[in-house]
Amino acid sequence: MQYRQLGATGPRVSVLSFGAWQIGDPKYWGDDGADDAGAAVGAAIDTGINLFDTAEQYGNGESERVLGKALGARREEVYVASKVSPENCNALKLRQSCERSLQNLGTDRLDLYQIHWPFRGIAFEDVFAELKHLQREGKIRHIGVSNFGPADLKQAHRRGEICSNQIGYNLLFRAPEYEIVPACQRMDVGVLAYMPLMQGLLSGRWMAADDVPQNRRRTRHFSKERPGTRHGEEGCEDLVFQALAGIAKIAKELGETMATVALAWLIAQPGVTSAIVGARKPEQLERNLRAAELTLHAGVIEELGAITHPIKVHLGHNADMWQGEGDSRIQ
Numbered sequence: 001m002q003y004r005q006l007g008a009t010g011p012r013v014s015v016l017s018f019g020a021w022q023i024g025d026p027k028y029w030g031d032d033g034a035d036d037a038g039a040a041v042g043a044a045i046d047t048g049i050n051l052f053d054t055a056e057q058y059g060n061g062e063s064e065r066v067l068g069k070a071l072g073a074r075r076e077e078v079y080v081a082s083k084v085s086p087e088n089c090n091a092l093k094l095r096q097s098c099e100r101s102l103q104n105l106g107t108d109r110l111d112l113y114q115i116h117w118p119f120r121g122i123a124f125e126d127v128f129a130e131l132k133h134l135q136r137e138g139k140i141r142h143i144g145v146s147n148f149g150p151a152d153l154k155q156a157h158r159r160g161e162i163c164s165n166q167i168g169y170n171l172l173f174r175a176p177e178y179e180i181v182p183a184c185q186r187m188d189v190g191v192l193a194y195m196p197l198m199q200g201l202l203s204g205r206w207m208a209a210d211d212v213p214q215n216r217r218r219t220r221h222f223s224k225e226r227p228g229t230r231h232g233e234e235g236c237e238d239l240v241f242q243a244l245a246g247i248a249k250i251a252k253e254l255g256e257t258m259a260t261v262a263l264a265w266l267i268a269q270p271g272v273t274s275a276i277v278g279a280r281k282p283e284q285l286e287r288n289l290r291a292a293e294l295t296l297h298a299g300v301i302e303e304l305g306a307i308t309h310p311i312k313v314h315l316g317h318n319a320d321m322w323q324g325e326g327d328s329r330i331q
Contacts, residue, residue, distance in 0.1 A: 001048030001292055004273045006278065007190035010142050011079055011111065012165030013274050015267045017051040018044045018285075023070070024063025028215060036281050041070035043282035045077055047289055053166075053192070054318055055083035055116055064104035070268070071105075077271070080105060081112035083146055091130040096250035098134055110315035114144040114166060117329055118152045144192075147329040149319060150183040156185045164273070168321050169193040171202060171262050171304060172221065172240060174312040177318040178328075181268075181271040190273035193266055195321075197277070201240070202262040204248055210239045219321040220330065221311070222279050231324040236314045245264050246307040250300065254330045263291030267302050 001014045021028075023037040029278075041052070052071070054063045064082060071078065082105070088097040101110060113134070119127065134140045144164035145156055165184050169176045170193065175191050184191050197203050199216045206212045209222060218228045223235040244258075251261045266275050279285035320328040 003007045003050075005190070006112075006142075006192075006273050007163035008188040009161045010190055011182065013051040013079060014292070015274050016049055016263070016288065017053055017274045017276045018049050019194065019276040019278040020052060020054040020063045020067040021058040022280050022304075024066040025059035028059075037066050037073075038070045038281045039282050040285055041067065042074070044279070045074055047093065047285070049315045050077070051079045051112075052276060053083060053194075054103075054105075055079045055085075055114075055118060056088075056097055056117075057083070057085050060201055061100065061104050064101055068105035069287035070108065075107055079112060080107060080109035081144070082110050082282050083114040089115060089119040089127050091123055091126055094130050095129065095134065098139055102139065110140045112142045112164065113140040114146045114157075114164070117147045118145075118149075118331065124155050124159055127166075128156070132160060144282060146192075146194075147319075147330050148180075151331045152184055153180070153187065153189065160188055162258070164190045164192050166192040166194055166276070167319065168195045169266065169269075169272070170196050170198050171308050172198045172243065173313055173315065173321060174308065175315055175317060177269075177295075177312070178317045180319055181269075184206050184217065185271045187304060188212045191271045193272055193275045196263055196275040197259055197264050199245065202247070203259040204244070204251075204257070204264075207244060207248075209241065220318075220323075220324070231322060233324055234312055239304075243308050243311055247304065251305060254300070256294065259288060260290045260294060261296070261300075261304070263288055264280050264294040264296050265301060266290065268296060268301060298305060299318055 003012045006013050054067050082101045084097045131143050142163045148164035148165050167176050217226045220231045220233050221240050224232050251258045276287045318325045318328045319330040
């Protein structure tokens with residue numbers, strides 16, 4: 001496993017992190033009787049993964065509870081990250097959220113506490129003052145943000161030490177490359193990339209839009225006519241599945257899986273500290289670990305970039321996967 005410094009002030013974390021949303025929200029991800037969160041978490045630690053990410057929003061706290069139980073006595077071997085929802089970003093609610101997350105996880109501290117989405121109508125100063133109080137009390141060690149665009153990131157960074165920005169970033173969604181990743185690099189803020197496999201699309205599970213489960217067809221890649229979408233855009237379904245075919249071809253030539261190639265491409269991108277992968281069983285995790293060992297040649301990286309460039313151009317600068325430019329939450 002490789003390790004990288006998380007921003008200017010954060011810990012050294014593995015280039016692949018464990019995303020715990022999948023182990024605590026069967027309503028979204030589906031209920032699989034063969035799930036084994038304890039085995040998946042144990043396998044992750046055994047292979048060198050040392051950052052585990054969750055949020056109070058995932059399964060209404062159930063992800064935190066399942067992760068805490070799965071870590072058990074091995075809690076001290078890893079860094080645990082959680083997130084506070086934007087509606088809880090005021091002094092009183094933020095403290096309550098933090099203490100509830102600590103209780104759910106069965107721990108006395110959060111190694112990384114992140115603001116899940118930008119908040120509006122509340123002074124940054126008040127929120128970050130409370131975060132600093134929690135930090136001085138030892139309840140949180142490092143402060144991070146999530147889904148922050150350049151403007152919000154600049155405000156946050158000006159008011160305190162922000163070590164990370166967690167953003168949606170993968171071969172099929174490269175909007176962060178325009179402004180967000182460069183801003184993070186200028187501010188020495190580490191990038192944690194979520195949805196690195198685009199909720200299964202980059203694992204080759206589906207090769208036609210109609211085959212994708214409805215709750216995973218809500219992003220701006222898909223037509224506004226798809227149930228559950230709220231972006232009001234035409235989407236780029238043809239471009240997506242043309243790109244997937246091209247990625248599959250490259251993976252086959254390399255003798256690797258699509259998921260391995262997609263993850264290896266992502267962790268090779270400038271500014272990226274770690275890609276957050278989800279797993280509900282050890283074998284799912286093991287399929288992704290190869291990416292941490294695979295070094296793609298510059299020509300392959302360039303070819304993958306060329307294949308997905310039309311999608312990047314079509315989706316543009318808006319880094320909100322679910323809402324259109326006029327309603328984007330990421331500024």
